[in-house]
Amino acid sequence: MTEKYRTSSTRTPAGAGRLRRGPRSPAEARGAVRQILCEQSGAGGIPCAPDTLSDALLVASELTTNAMLHGGGITDFDAEVVGQNLYLSVSDRERRRPVALDPLDRHGRHRCGGRGWPIVCRLSHTVQVSDLPTGGKRVTAVIPLSVGAERGHAVDVERA
Numbered sequence: 500m501t502e503k504y505r506t507s508s509t510r511t512p513a514g515a516g517r518l519r520r521g522p523r524s525p526a527e528a529r530g531a532v533r534q535i536l537c538e539q540s541g542a543g544g545i546p547c548a549p550d551t552l553s554d555a556l557l558v559a560s561e562l563t564t565n566a567m568l569h570g571g572g573i574t575d576f577d578a579e580v581v582g583q584n585l586y587l588s589v590s591d592r593e594r595r596r597p598v599a600l601d602p603l604d605r606h607g608r609h610r611c612g613g614r615g616w617p618i619v620c621r622l623s624h625t626v627q628v629s630d631l632p633t634g635g636k637r638v639t640a641v642i643p644l645s646v647g648a649e650r651g652h653a654v655d656v657e658r659a
Contacts, residue, residue, distance in 0.1 A: 521576040524567075525560040532559045532578050532587065536644075539580045547644060554622045555585055555642050561615040562638055566591035574635060580644070584624065588639040596628055597638065 522528040532555050536547045566573045570591025577588040600613030623640040
């Protein structure tokens with residue numbers, strides 16, 4: 500049985516007098532993901548193991564944090580359970596692709612950041628980065644919900 504659960508989308512920008520939907524912060528993204536996984540588990544779907552929930556929450560945090568810090572803000576967020584996978588998509592205003600940084604800077608000092616993208620790639624089965632027609636990009640991570648599913652094997656970066 501395939502079940503779909505979606506969060507509210509922010510497909511149109513918030514303007515004066517318009518309520519912005521969807522998560523505006525990593526904490527709100529984690530709350531949305533937790534709610535979706537709890538609902539699907541309670542609806543007779545795939546039970547979500549604690550480690551899987553932790554992985555999904557971490558990926559949601561990293562994707563939304565990256566959109567806020569490096570992408571000009573979150574323009575869209577979707578979380579959806581399809582079959583035995585959680586699809587997390589975060590869009591932002593920046594076309595630049597995420598990159599993994601060397602843990603040391605050019606002077607040999609340890610960097611404070613730069614570990615989020617490798618974490619997303621490691622915890623996800625696949626990751627896809629697509630350009631949006633209106634500008635910006637969409638990063639979609641697929642997180643397996645079934646126990647023993649493979650992770651961190653394919654990263655697909657494509658231009659739409």
